[in-house]
Amino acid sequence: MAKPDSNNFPPVIEMQNVGIRYGQGPEVLSDVKLSLKKGSFHFLTGKSGAGKTSLLSMMYLAQKPSRGIVNVFGKNVNFTNRDSLSMLRRKIGVVFQDFRLLDHLSAFDNVALPLRVCGMEEREVRKRVKELLQWVELDRHILDTPATLSGGEKQRIAIARAVINRPELLLADEPTGNVDNDIAPKLMKLFVELNKLGTTVVIATHSEKLINDFNYPRLHLQNHNLHILYPSSRLGGQI
Amino acid sequence: MSSQATIITRKQELPLKEDSSTLFLKVMISIAVFLFAVTLAGVMSINSMLQNWNQSILGSLTVQIMPINNVNKEKALEETLDHQARAVKFLEGLNEVEKVTPLGDAQLEELIKPWLGDGINIQDLPIPRLIDVRIKKGAEIDFMSLSEKLAEVSPQASLDNHKLWLNKLIKFADGLKMMAMSVLLLVIVVTSGAIFYSTKTSLGLHRYIIEILHLMGAKDAYVAQQYARRTAQLGFVGGIIGLIFAIPSIFAIARLAEQIEGGIISDATLSVTAWGAILCLPIFASLIAMITAYWTVKNTLEKMM
Numbered sequence: 001m002a003k004p005d006s007n008n009f010p011p012v013i014e015m016q017n018v019g020i021r022y023g024q025g026p027e028v029l030s031d032v033k034l035s036l037k038k039g040s041f042h043f044l045t046g047k048s049g050a051g052k053t054s055l056l057s058m059m060y061l062a063q064k065p066s067r068g069i070v071n072v073f074g075k076n077v078n079f080t081n082r083d084s085l086s087m088l089r090r091k092i093g094v095v096f097q098d099f100r101l102l103d104h105l106s107a108f109d110n111v112a113l114p115l116r117v118c119g120m121e122e123r124e125v126r127k128r129v130k131e132l133l134q135w136v137e138l139d140r141h142i143l144d145t146p147a148t149l150s151g152g153e154k155q156r157i158a159i160a161r162a163v164i165n166r167p168e169l170l171l172a173d174e175p176t177g178n179v180d181n182d183i184a185p186k187l188m189k190l191f192v193e194l195n196k197l198g199t200t201v202v203i204a205t206h207s208e209k210l211i212n213d214f215n216y217p218r219l220h221l222q223n224h225n226l227h228i229l230y231p232s233s234r235l236g237g238q239i
Numbered sequence: 240m241s242s243q244a245t246i247i248t249r250k251q252e253l254p255l256k257e258d259s260s261t262l263f264l265k266v267m268i269s270i271a272v273f274l275f276a277v278t279l280a281g282v283m284s285i286n287s288m289l290q291n292w293n294q295s296i297l298g299s300l301t302v303q304i305m306p307i308n309n310v311n312k313e314k315a316l317e318e319t320l321d322h323q324a325r326a327v328k329f330l331e332g333l334n335e336v337e338k339v340t341p342l343g344d345a346q347l348e349e350l351i352k353p354w355l356g357d358g359i360n361i362q363d364l365p366i367p368r369l370i371d372v373r374i375k376k377g378a379e380i381d382f383m384s385l386s387e388k389l390a391e392v393s394p395q396a397s398l399d400n401h402k403l404w405l406n407k408l409i410k411f412a413d414g415l416k417m418m419a420m421s422v423l424l425l426v427i428v429v430t431s432g433a434i435f436y437s438t439k440t441s442l443g444l445h446r447y448i449i450e451i452l453h454l455m456g457a458k459d460a461y462v463a464q465q466y467a468r469r470t471a472q473l474g475f476v477g478g479i480i481g482l483i484f485a486i487p488s489i490f491a492i493a494r495l496a497e498q499i500e501g502g503i504i505s506d507a508t509l510s511v512t513a514w515g516a517i518l519c520l521p522i523f524a525s526l527i528a529m530i531t532a533y534w535t536v537k538n539t540l541e542k543m544m
Contacts, residue, residue: 060454062450062453062454082458082459082541083458083459083460086453086456086457086458086459087456089453089454089455089456090455090456092456094454100451100454102252102448102451104250104254105250105252106250108247109249109250109252112249113252113451113452113455114455114456116249116252117452117455117456117457117458117461118456122249126247142247143247161455165456
């Protein structure tokens with residue numbers, strides 16, 4: 001799905017012989033090799049416990065590999081200092097499966113978070129956040145805290161927060177899991193539009209329907225290894 | 240939407256106001272500023288007192304040679320003058336001394352004239368002989384050791400009592416001042432320690448929020464600034480409360496000191512600069528609190544995440 005001119009850019013994410021283990025336990029991921037080009041769109045699949053969350057958390061720089069090399073936007077995360085990692089994270093939007101919203105903040109303040117940590121001017125923050133909340137049909141809940149919102153509404157806030165800063169890389173963990181059937185296509189359309197504008201997208205999902213509806217390659221985790229399945233080869237096996 | 244725009248107010252991402260340590264820190268800083276202000280007033284009073292006293296003992300001193308008792312008056316006088324000569328020789332040998340002048344008979348007569356009247360023969364009286372010693376500018380003399388050395392040279396020689404006593408008092412006041420300075424330092428260390436530990440506890444408490452802020456691209460400084468701002472506010476408010484209690488206390492102590500007989504303590508006054516320094520304490524407390532909190536956050540986050 002990579003765009004023709006994307007070869008001119010370094011991979012957004014590159015992994016070589018990457019392994020992750022927790023403590024003295026066995027490796028959750030082994031010898032992962034991956035190169036995501038700018039503007040690509042992938043689904044991330046695998047059974048529960050296959051290591052999807054670990055792989056995603058490396059991509060959004062919450063975790064460093066136990067071994068191997070991870071380059072994000074061309075920078076080796078093992079040799080990047082804390083402030084530079086923060087600057088890299090500003091280019092990444094993440095939708096967490098458990099939303100990770102701040103319960104004491106309103107929908108507005110939650111969505112505004114990525115803009116405010118960058119030091120954006122408050123007037124611009126208000127303009128952008130209001131527009132986006134209107135787009136995800138949450139403008140009526142602008143001042144409500146997450147505790148008063150439904151699962152689907154919280155998920156839309158989480159998605160709005162992930163895309164508000166027009167990220168270069170968008171990572172989403174089951175982003176349509178809790179939303180109503182009529183909202184899910186609209187959110188997918190948002191991801192596709194962002195992708196068309198150049199955002200690299202990785203969506204972790206269990207939904208076969210979603211995978212079948214959209215013709216994108218699949219990063220599939222099985223037996224602690226990563227396999228890349230292209231639409232035409234889905235039934236045929238792995239590459 | 241436009242009606243909502245007016246009621247959107249930015250809420251701090253870290254709800255530090257609701258931390259249980261907020262009240263503790265405010266009370267702690269109030270007490271610290273109270274102690275600091277009273278002690279600082281004490282140090283500055285002692286300072287001004289010391290300056291006054293130092294001026295009065297600098298410059299010159301008097302050595303007296305007690306007369307020798309002997310039935311033979313001439314021999315007694317001769318021996319007394321011999322002691323005086325030894326003392327003069329010793330004093331002249333001191334580096335700090337500029338000039339040594341033993342008072343002659345005429346000068347001594349002048350001195351006792353108001354009490355004994357005219358026409359007395361000084362040599363017939365068993366009165367002490369006096370030596371006026373002028374000290375070099377800027378030279379410091381240890382009166383205690385000088386007094387001891389002088390007694391070795393001549394058992395009849397002794398330093399002017401008042402100055403020796405004042406010198407002892409200066410040493411005592413100096414010690415007191417050092418102690419008060421240690422108290423000031425201790426207050427700063429203890430307060431900074433309390434801020435350090437409460438900030439660390441709060442960071443643990445808000446770990447979840449901080450992790451999310453980091454994932455959104457916040458640098459450690461962004462989190463540290465929120466802590467620094469909050470702690471600076473606490474420091475200032477605590478400082479003002481401490482000062483409100485400290486000022487009447489300083490006046491009360493000054494009032495008590497004035498009542499001491501002898502006018503020793505009345506030399507202790509607080510200058511405008513001293514009052515200025517005391518009034519600036521809330522700002523000082525605020526600054527220390529801010530710097531400690533900022534440093535703690537930066538340092539802890541680096542190790543924590």
